[in-house]
Amino acid sequence: MGGRKPFDKESREQISFEELVGLIGEKCDYRFAVIDYEVDDDLKDIAKKEGIDLEGYKHVIETSGTAHSEERHGKSSNDREPLSVKDYFLIPFIIKNRDSVIISPSSTRRHKNKVFIYEKKIGNQYVYVEEIRRGRNKSLAFKSLRKRKASN
Numbered sequence: 001m002g003g004r005k006p007f008d009k010e011s012r013e014q015i016s017f018e019e020l021v022g023l024i025g026e027k028c029d030y031r032f033a034v035i036d037y038e039v040d041d042d043l044k045d046i047a048k049k050e051g052i053d054l055e056g057y058k059h060v061i062e063t064s065g066t067a068h069s070e071e072r073h074g075k076s077s078n079d080r081e082p083l084s085v086k087d088y089f090l091i092p093f094i095i096k097n098r099d100s101v102i103i104s105p106s107s108t109r110r111h112k113n114k115v116f117i118y119e120k121k122i123g124n125q126y127v128y129v130e131e132i133r134r135g136r137n138k139s140l141a142f143k144s145l146r147k148r149k150a151s152n
Helices: 017-022 041-048 063-073 091-096
Strands: 031-036 058-062 100-107 114-122 124-133 139-148
Touching (some): 017 058, 017 063, 031 091, 041 100, 041 114, 063 139, 091 114, 091 124
Antiparallel strands (some): 114 124, 124 139
């Protein structure tokens, strides 16, 4: 009865990265966007040390992930430096121009997937987290974005 539940992955509609960021803060069905179709060699090397082959992977972002991040770190959160929509547009830059990246020693709770943690100072200090999704999806999926004042 009723309409489609938010984030019904059956819809699987791909939109552009810019369109997806424009949906942040809106109630909508599940959508996803490809941030980048290439994973750089440094990430592949880091993953290989963990026994993970990233050949054929891509960076993606989903409305379900941004909704979670907004709730935890957006303007209605208790974070000292809440995220704005403009901050999400920095994600491709953070991925390509990171100051550091590691694979976390811990995994996601639900699927037990490893995650990359990126850090980048762009005025503020940004922490970007991507889940390594194995199997047929072969993606590095947006998990979280956080911002804090950078120390000098």
